[in-house]
Amino acid sequence: MALISNGTTILDAGSVASSFKGSMTLIKKLTASSDATLSFVNGASGVVLDGTYKEYVFMFNNMHPGTDNTHFVFNMSIDTGSNYNVTKTTTYFHAAHNESGSASEVEYQTPSDLAQSTDFTRLQNFSNSNSDASCTGTLHLYDPSNTTHVKHFISIFNSSSYTTDPYTLQPFTSGYGNTTSAVDAVQFKYSSGNIDAGDICLYGIS
Amino acid sequence: MPRYHNINGNRVQFTAEEEAARDAEEQAWADGAFNRAIADVRNKRNRLLAETDYLALSDNTLTSDMTTYRQNLRDITNGVDTVDKCNAISWPTKP
Numbered sequence: 040m041a042l043i044s045n046g047t048t049i050l051d052a053g054s055v056a057s058s059f060k061g062s063m064t065l066i067k068k069l070t071a072s073s074d075a076t077l078s079f080v081n082g083a084s085g086v087v088l089d090g091t092y093k094e095y096v097f098m099f100n101n102m103h104p105g106t107d108n109t110h111f112v113f114n115m116s117i118d119t120g121s122n123y124n125v126t127k128t129t130t131y132f133h134a135a136h137n138e139s140g141s142a143s144e145v146e147y148q149t150p151s152d153l154a155q156s157t158d159f160t161r162l163q164n165f166s167n168s169n170s171d172a173s174c175t176g177t178l179h180l181y182d183p184s185n186t187t188h189v190k191h192f193i194s195i196f197n198s199s200s201y202t203t204d205p206y207t208l209q210p211f212t213s214g215y216g217n218t219t220s221a222v223d224a225v226q227f228k229y230s231s232g233n234i235d236a237g238d239i240c241l242y243g244i245s
Numbered sequence: 246m247p248r249y250h251n252i253n254g255n256r257v258q259f260t261a262e263e264e265a266a267r268d269a270e271e272q273a274w275a276d277g278a279f280n281r282a283i284a285d286v287r288n289k290r291n292r293l294l295a296e297t298d299y300l301a302l303s304d305n306t307l308t309s310d311m312t313t314y315r316q317n318l319r320d321i322t323n324g325v326d327t328v329d330k331c332n333a334i335s336w337p338t339k340p
């Protein structure tokens with residue numbers, strides 16, 4: 040039995056018609072090796088960051104800083120990576136719990152948000168540079184090539200933060216790039232020092 | 246040690262101008278270390294005080310232990326003027 044609508048087969052023999060399927064396409068994987076920055080720039084080396092997809096997802100695996108007590112941050116570009124300085128307004132709150140079990144919190148942190156600033160946005164706070172510490176998470180960037188609306192993004196991370204009193208820290212960052220120009224490049228770095236190691240995979244959602 | 250961008254998987258060495266800009270950025274970061282550390286201490290102090298604020302309402306009498314605990318929290322930044330002192334703070338135990 041098939042499911043047919045107005046002459047178009049939607050479901051047949053366990054298969055969904057291709058026009059009804061969504062997909063998550065791996066575009067590019069970058070691996071850090073003591074790099075100061077990691078950048079995805081549209082139009083080169085197989086990187087697509089344009090109107091091909093309405094949503095892009097960056098997945099971060101075990102990002103490890105070269106310097107203790109730093110923040111993992113990102114910014115966007117509207118000139119294919121010549122400048123990473125898009126004006127942004129953002130929010131930041133986190134849940135946190137330390138290894139000793141003596142402290143836990145859910146807290147909005149004003150020092151971690153931005154109001155119409157071109158600064159890099161924090162995705163994660165107070166990285167612990169111990170060899171077994173890292174942070175992991177996702178960043179969704181919506182419709183970066185849209186030339187009518189602002190550029191929304193939402194991020195969730197989890198990290199092992201603070202060296203002297205280690206915490207699991209779950210930051211929630213969201214906001215928008217306040218530009219109607221197409222965003223065509225994104226850059227990640229630590230607030231100080233290099234990205235010692237870690238992978239970032241860029242996916243397109245259709 | 247030169248710095249490198251990783252752009253789409255290709256390593257590109259910083260220009261002299263980029264090195265100078267990043268040096269300045271990292272110096273500013275280092276210079277702000279104490280401000281970040283003491284802000285973190287104050288955030289934690291304020292959070293711990295807020296957890297027991299309800300005990301200090303006008304229709305309640307604080308125990309002596311709780312009064313001491315809250316005063317110790319208020320005094321937690323006294324004499325703390327370096328990052329090392331921030332990291333070495335011994336927090337009072339909630340009664």
